Amino acid sequence: MMAADPRPMLTPQQATEVTQQLYGVTVREITTLPSYIDQNYLVEDKEGSKYVLKIMNSKESEETTVLGLQTHAMSFLHQHGIPTQTAMPTTTGQLMSMEEIDCGQGAQTYCVRLLTYLPGATVAKSPVTTHDLYNLGKLAATLNKTLLQLSSPNLDVLQRGNILWDMQNVPLVEGYLSLMDGDPLQDVIRAVIQQFQSHVQPKISNFQKGIIHGDLSDQNIIVTPLTNGHHEVSGILDFSMLTIGCHVYDLAIMIMYIMLQNPSPMDVGGALLAGWESVMLLNDDERDCLFLMVLGRLCQSLVYGRYNVSKYPDNKEYILTTAKSGTLILYKLLELGKREVERKWFTDASTFKQVIHVSL
The missing domain is CATH 3.90.1200.10 (Aminoglycoside phosphotransferase (APH), C-terminal lobe)
Incomplete structure (x- = not known):
């Protein structure tokens, strides 16, 4: 039996639902962004603010301590004037959320973060x-x-x-x-x-x-x-x-x-x-x-x-x-x-x- 593909493949509809449920953001528009083996969506809310929904592949999503440090490092660099994205808290105050989602080949757990959008x-x-x-x-x-x-x-x-x-x-x-x-x-x-x-x-x-x-x-x-x-x-x-x-x-x-x-x-x-x-x-x-x-x-x-x-x-x-x-x-x-x-x-x-x- 082949191992499940670790890449997240959420439909725009699934990505919209995750964003609304976790962050309370009303999504006006959602478009895919390129990625190697993760999944990125550009999200625009009803006020016109933009974010990047980043869904990590299921393999790397297992390394929660590493992911937590990556999130911490981005915030630390941002505070020191380096232009990095930072993670938005969920409605319960979490900077990352482990979500069980079925992308068509059985449910897998993916780390989800909503990051600030940087223009350019x-x-x-x-x-x-x-x-x-x-x-x-x-x-x-x-x-x-x-x-x-x-x-x-x-x-x-x-x-x-x-x-x-x-x-x-x-x-x-x-x-x-x-x-x-x-x-x-x-x-x-x-x-x-x-x-x-x-x-x-x-x-x-x-x-x-x-x-x-x-x-x-x-x-x-x-x-x-x-x-x-x-x-x-x-x-x-x-x-x-x-x-x-x-x-x-x-x-x-x-x-x-x-x-x-x-x-x-x-x-x-x-x-x-x-x-x-x-x-x-x-x-x-x-x-x-x-x-x-x-x-x-x-x-x-x-x-x-x-x-x-x-x-x-x-x-x-x-x-x-x-x-x-x-x-x-x-x-x-x-x-x-x-x-x-x-x-x-x-x-x-x-x-x-x-x-x-x-x-x-």
Whole structure:
């Protein structure tokens, strides 16, 4: 017997009823928002106020302590001036509610939260400038630095080194490479994994550690345009990968995803790096491993994307977002090589710092 699909698949009618019952909100309009394996609805009430109804998949909904910490972290960051969503209380004062719902394959329990709505478009869909990227790098490092002050008796549950997507687990990609049999990309990815194992893994113990977002992708950062052609970050979304890890992972993840949609992908790293280092300096080992971490995350995304499409073919377009340009960027980075790419990133970052300093 096949296991039930963990993804919530509430109909708009079910989502409307849940919102009204739990939050006392009279729903005027409800529309679906994209998601990987959770479910998001944009909800508008009769006064015109907007919210996001987030329904977690049934597997992650079992980890109530982790979900509680994610909710707490979002609120903590919001209080410290980071643009994050916060959870609205239910009519009984709960910030999250475990709901048993039947989506057509028997009742499963899903964690439901109604989050504040943040306006803007994803970085993936916005023509961001290098100046915007500098500010984004700065904000991401500030987020990491702020999370160092987060306190809770349950912080140890964020030791989630078993997450497949965790950067330290890049070598686990090897176990999924059979999906790519016959694809020349398979050997390229295998070679990247070997370099990661020999070059990055021995140095991870020297990386600076703390609580990290874990998934600062171009889909999880939203911006709004300013009148001068630049953008400001209006939201950091989706804290489901919140974990205790190495700060530099967040930087590498951001560089990799933002390169995907950028018309000048090679200019992304330096701008993000300059912004990041205006708040949190990398040490020598982190600088030396940044290139291979960007490659490692790219390999994770390409391989796990293909794996998840085999499980959830109906969500193929969203899951394979990386595949469109990711393969080309992987080849481009490897063609230029570690030394050349690092030279560009670090030179650009240093030039950027001087320009920013002068403009201040």
